[in-house]
Amino acid sequence: MSRVVTFGELLLRLSPPSHLRLTQARSFDLYYGCAEANVAASLSKFGLSVKFITAVPPNELGESSLSMLRSFGVEPISFIQGKRLGIYYFEQGASERPGKVVYDREDSSFSTLKKGMINWEDAFKDSDWFHWSGITPSLTLELAEICEEALTVASRMGLTISADLNYRPTLWKYGKNANEIMPNLVKHCDLLLGGIDDSEKVLGIKVNEKDTQEEIFSNWMNAFPKLKNIVTTKRMDANASSNGISASFWNGKELLHSQKYNISHIIDRIGAGDAFMAGIIYGMIAWPDDNQTALEFAAAATCLKHSISGDINLATVNEIKALMGGSGGGRVSR
Template identity: 35%
Template sequence: MSSIITLGEIMARFSTDKGTPLSQANQLLVHYGGSEANVAVSLANFGHDVSFASFLPENPLGLGAKRYIESFGVSTRMVTFRGERLGTYYLETGAGVRKPNVVYDRAHSSFSTAKELPWSFDELFEGRDLFHITGITTALSQNWLSLVVTLLEEAKKRNVTTSFDINYRTKLWSQEECGNALKKILPYIDILSAGILDAKYLMGIELQEYTLENVYAEILKGYPNIEVIYSTNRTVYTSEHNSLVGNIYRKGRLTTSKLFDIPNIIDRVGGGDAFTAGVLHKYVTAQDEDDIELINFATAASVLKHTISGDMSLFSFREVEEFVKHTSNEISR
């Protein structure tokens, strides 16, 4: 299997019970999560040698977050203790026609206030096959934007494959800020998670017809270094019932997964990260495999994440493969 490193912020998530508005809650369920950490855990569950780099406070919450991802086999050798606070966010769980809502409380966290990297670039990237990071980390500060660009430059100098999920969050930065950052980041990216709205509103791509195939071809005109672009199309019927399709574009060809129906959703948060991990797993282990196999696997990984609580997907490679082959509710005997 491959050696992979991700870098980002892990936070504590406080969630309401379904049917309880956040303003009325008198108890909350706690999970640990964060986009790059979620991807790291999924890839470790798929059998890869995965390291996670981050900053945490040396207090019970920070130690709890560190021990949690360690329990899934993720190396935390490059988790550094600094600062005094773990970032948090609050999730008002959706119900029926009422969609979920997130409230961030991550300002002045140990991660967001970091000014420099305590690790050498050789420590981070020596022997690595892949480096994954997201726009969430990039959005935290101008300093983090500069650090991310530098990290990507150094990874490419060492021939490490780079993966970037735009993961745009309106509560973290504006479209203009994100668009300007992408101009600095995308020249260093090999694998990109982006959809039509990202291309239209963040990259400023103008087309007569906004189809995925047209959009992805246009992105590659500006950034021919990108080898793979991927995304999902989600249809929301209610908060508990969605359907999902995955897409991947490489070598000038768009491939779309089969349609997965997801009734009775337990927890949608982290579904995109599970999808990303599925794409990356197949990319590094089966590059010659038909893209339909890749995208069906990645979409299935995301669908399974919807069936468990918390930010992180806890399914193994074999469990996802089995789900793709035998999508039913029959008991596995």
């Protein structure tokens, strides 16, 4: 199977137990993960060979975070530098009370990476796929430039390139808007995960009220000629405890739709988009000529992630295939 490289920040997540609010917390459940790391761990669990490039501090938290990745079979390429691991606090929502994230990631080890530090030719050697997300270039201008550095080399070396736009408005604080930075990076992508709301805010492509999803995604492909496939997820009748979820796939010719899943008791929705991203990458590698099956695999993967605590999807390929085949409903597997 293919060898995948991902690049991003590894974070410590602290969550109050039992759906407590942050203001009530006297203890926290601890997890490691975030965006590209979640994708890396999930892909490795699916059986792919995965490298994850990051930076962590020379202390026990840095060591523990890398050990977590290795436990999933991911090969971390880590720069040991700086003084701290980035942190985020996640308050689980319930019913009509939404979840909440508080970031504490300024001056993290990852943010001290500089252009020229990473030998991208070596990092991409013997690899087929590079995945990144819009979170990394949102953190500092230097990291945006490092992303461009990586994407230029990956394109030259012929890797398939995917990205999750992952727009987080609270992270863009260094004087640039996402739509000033992201188009220059997205132009390298073959596969993109994003939604209609990202069009103007992230890609700088205007949307008219009457535009269909197909027209909007066609405009993306016209703006970025290398782009071959676009995927998006949709939540319906959503609150913090229950969602309907489905996904769509635009290949430039037809818009495919997955089956809809009704998730009635959400355990943890953090990482659901990353589970979908890992699912679509795996699906396109496993079924390169069957976009519908790849999409169904990704939709089932994100559905199962909602039942799993922590950032990382622990569902196996067989469990995801079983749900695709209609084996949901909570029966005990014996």
